[in-house]
Amino acid sequence: MVAYAACGVVLLAGCASMPDSGDLQGVESTPRQDSQVRVFAMPPQEDAKPPTIVQGFLEALTSDDPHYETARKYLTPEAAKIWRPERTTTVLAEGPGIVVEPAGGRQESDDLLFTLTGSKVAAVDAQGAYAPADGNYHQSVHLVRNQKTDQWRIDGLPQGVVMGKSDFQRNYMSVDKYYFASNTTSGTAAQAVAVADPVYVRERVDAMTQMVRSLLSGPTTWLGPVVRSSFPTGAELRKGVTALTPDDQNKLTVPLNDRAARVGSTVCERMAAQILFTLQNLTPAVDEVALEARGKQLCSLPEERADDVAARGxxxxxxxxxxxxxxxxxxxxxxxxxxxxxxxxxxxxxxxxxxxxxxxxxxxxxxxxxxxxxxxxxxxxxxxxxxxxxxxxxxxxxxxxxxxxxxxxxxxxxxxxxxxxxxxxxxxxxxxxxxxxxxxxxxxxxxxxxxxxxxxxxxxxxxxxxxxxxxxxxxxxxxxxxxxxxxxxxxxxxxxxxxxxxxxxxxxxxxxxxxxxxxxxxxxxxxxxxxxxxxxxxxxxxxxxxxxxxxxxxxxxxxxxxxxxxxxxxxxxxxxxxxxxxxxxxxxxxxxxxx
Missing domain, CATH: 2.120.10.30 (TolB, C-terminal domain)
Structure with a gap:
């Protein structure tokens, strides 16, 4: 591992020496880093051995690479196209262990089968919802050797990502997104009651934009039957918006698509309150939210007025x-x-x-x-x-x-x-x-x-x-x-x-x-x-x-x-x-x- 402390970057390299078959091996969990340090993985080295490819891939899953582009370099082009890392995150008590078995029992074959093992602690689904889990983890990773380049790559793997608990705690954080109780008011019909819906997001991969997208996508499956969102069905960030950042006055402007263009002022303020409540514990701070659609401002809500819009415990x-x-x-x-x-x-x-x-x-x-x-x-x-x-x-x-x-x-x-x-x-x-x-x-x-x-x-x-x-x-x-x-x-x-x-x-x-x-x-x-x-x-x-x-x-x-x-x-x-x-x-x- 090479660290560039001045830039706040840590690079992960899959360079551990491992046998080609036989014993159970462990993937070391990355030591917990300072929250401001970003971790990036190293791509596969030339002529890397199969076990090093597997370990490098697993380490790449724990990096801060936004779209897992480095992890995909450990896969064949076909596998990279169908792999969906966002589908689920499996959390193990320790980093995944690796059992190496040559396919067909041949030591010099052009394909190898690896089994990832561990004890499950939790799973995070595609919505970011966390659920405790137990039992054994047992998944196969298949490698092939390219006949032209003589390089090993992964061509078969489980969907989602897997990592040890310490890496999960370093990479992810829990954030409450907020909706409104469907059948509850705070004693007056005008004021809605806000309900927290905790989800996990990757901490150093633009958490603010992640959370706004998650909020717009709707509540988690478990909470959904008892809450509602003020955002119209189909409301999303305007096409082309890739990142949200507050200005120097801590005001965040959120451009929405046309589905939100016709909302009234009361509904708009409730939409803004949902965003304010959701982003309140993130950095940088957000003190005001403005919503836009079709190039026009729909409404603006400062933090001091948000609690007049909805009650929170x-x-x-x-x-x-x-x-x-x-x-x-x-x-x-x-x-x-x-x-x-x-x-x-x-x-x-x-x-x-x-x-x-x-x-x-x-x-x-x-x-x-x-x-x-x-x-x-x-x-x-x-x-x-x-x-x-x-x-x-x-x-x-x-x-x-x-x-x-x-x-x-x-x-x-x-x-x-x-x-x-x-x-x-x-x-x-x-x-x-x-x-x-x-x-x-x-x-x-x-x-x-x-x-x-x-x-x-x-x-x-x-x-x-x-x-x-x-x-x-x-x-x-x-x-x-x-x-x-x-x-x-x-x-x-x-x-x-x-x-x-x-x-x-x-x-x-x-x-x-x-x-x-x-x-x-x-x-x-x-x-x-x-x-x-x-x-x-x-x-x-x-x-x-x-x-x-x-x-x-x-x-x-x-x-x-x-x-x-x-x-x-x-x-x-x-x-x-x-x-x-x-x-x-x-x-x-x-x-x-x-x-």
């Missing part, structure tokens, strides 16, 4: 942090940590005589729900001083507290979710507006009993901790709503998928961003740990939260500027940014932010 600022005090009443303190002494919440749950085990506060902070100390009854009350509580809105017949009601959770529509863990009638329930007859939520494919429930701020995704045979799993589901006869909603949770497949024990969870959760759990034969996970099952960049022992419950806000809060062996503790855990209330339990 990550920018909703809760006023208070809530928890249950030593007297089993609902209390609160300012969410920003400016006050230390908890005050009782106005209303029956804070001022009354009901002993509470767990609580949830609506996102507008006007209504609270609480589960009684024995887990049997769910109460809902207005947070107005002097308000009465009334009868429970839901009761469980489970034999023990662990077989009764979970902690409830409010969605963006003001509906209340809770699970009844009674083994004889385990079910997920929804109370519309927190009242009325509980609606049973259909959960096709659910295998196990729900232990915990958390609805995302966008109202279209739900996190469930599901227990089976003593093991807990964190699953993310898609909330679909419809109408059935009698006027009652038909609600279901579809396509549950794992967000933390390596954990076998999940103690507590909380949403901690538009597409991120914080989880306390334990791997097999491991110790309890706290970590962040993405809804797609990948691990976000950055350090985990500071360690804390004996965590029983965790609370985070989608706004990552607010402190992480936990109930541990020290009571209620808080983790301000850049600080260590601090004690809030020695007798408190069940901390929650609104939601």
């Amino acid at each position: 990550s920018v909703q600022d809760p006023e208070y942090l809530y928890f249950v005090d030593g007297k089993h009443r609902l209390v609160r303190i300012p969410a920003d940590g400016s006050g230390a002494k908890p005050d009782p919440v106005p209303g029956a749950l804070g001022e009354g005589d009901k002993d509470l085990q767990s609580v949830a506060v609506s996102r507008d902070e006007h209504t609270a729900a609480g589960v009684g100390i024995d887990g049997k009854a769910l109460y809902v009350g207005s947070m107005v001083s002097g308000g009465s509580l009334g009868s429970p809105v839901l009761s469980s017949a489970g034999a023990t507290a662990k077989d009764r009601l979970t902690t409830p959770s409010w969605d963006a529509e003001g509906d209340l979710w809770v699970a009844d863990r009674n083994p004889r009638d385990a079910r997920l329930l929804l109370l519309e507006d927190g009242a009325g007859e509980p609606l049973k939520v259909e959960t096709p494919g659910l295998d196990g009993r729900i232990k915990d429930v958390r609805v995302a701020a966008d109202g279209v995704r739900i996190a469930l901790v599901v227990e089976k045979d003593g093991r807990q799993s964190l699953l993310i589901g898609r909330i679909e709503r419809g109408e059935k006869s009698g006027g009652r909603s038909l609600v279901s949770v579809q396509e549950l998928r794992s967000a933390a497949p390596e954990l076998e024990e999940v103690t507590t969870i909380s949403w901690a961003g538009d597409s991120r959760l914080v989880v306390v759990g334990r791997e097999r034969e491991g110790v309890q740990q706290m970590r962040y996970v993405q809804v797609d099952g990948s691990t976000p960049e950055g350090p985990p939260p500071a360690a804390l022992t004996g965590v029983k419950e965790i609370a985070a806000s989608e706004d990552d500027q607010l402190p992480l809060v936990a109930y541990s062996e020290d009571g209620i503790v808080r983790l301000p940014s850049g600080a260590q855990w601090q004690k809030v209330d020695a007798d408190g339990t069940a901390p929650v932010y609104p939601g």
